[in-house]
């Protein structure tokens with residue numbers, strides 16, 4: 495079977511000479527459609543660097559990355575941006591919502607970039623907000639929402655373009671345990687519906703909800719196991 499994500503011998507080196515940091519060191523990783531993967535590892539082990547490369551936010555220093563069979567590691571900035579917009583959903587620790595913008599407009603944003611018409615944008619944004627349990631908060635500003643609700647808006651935004659895969663970097667890092675629980679339940683539901691999710695987390699308990707746990711240390715995978 496062709497993997498959705500196929501990263502081969504990926505290295506990422508930042509800086510030069512005395513500033514040289516090997517963030518990823520010949521890492522190999524394959525993820526199939528429909529997986530729910532947690533990536534764990536100590537601070538500085540290369541988790542975010544890996545997500546940036548897999549999410550086409552950055553390119554490896556060496557190695558090959560195939561996304562759905564297509565070699566993307568040698569593409570230029572514009573082509574990478576197009577892949578990001580059309581095929582990848584991101585969720586970040588800090589939510590990254592536009593502050594003076596209602597939930598529904600925040601969720602519509604990726605569709606504006608991909609030139610979907612207003613009427614369809616609204617319909618799709620509303621459906622996604624309903625899917626994350628926020629049909630009563632369509633017109634709320636981020637400042638009027640709880641942390642967990644803001645993160646749910648961010649998840650709806652990540653989903654609205656029907657991406658191939660969702661990457662989440664510490665999605666529960668700014669949330670209390672109850673809100674974290676809600677976010678994980680949403681990811682589990684989305685995964686049951688067939689979506690592919692790759693989630694970075696520091697928290698053992700959060701990682702334990704995924705179906706596969708990959709541990710990274712010094713830019714290499716040191717363990718990779720299926721749960722249950």
Ligand SMILES: Nc1ncnc2c1ncn2[C@@H]1O[C@H](COP(=O)(O)OP(=O)(O)OP(=O)(O)O)[C@@H](O)[C@H]1O
Nearest residue numbers: 508509515516517536537538539540541542543544
């Ligand atoms: N833009 C950059 N320039 C230089 N070095 C960087 C850059 N980004 C990351 N690094 C270095 O690469 C290594 C891996 O960083 P990365 O952010 O991937 O770690 P992480 O596992 O996500 O850590 P954390 O759990 O703290 O978020 C670290 O040593 C870091 O200092």
Ligand SMILES: [Mg+2]
Nearest residue numbers: 541542543663
């Ligand atoms: Mg990080």
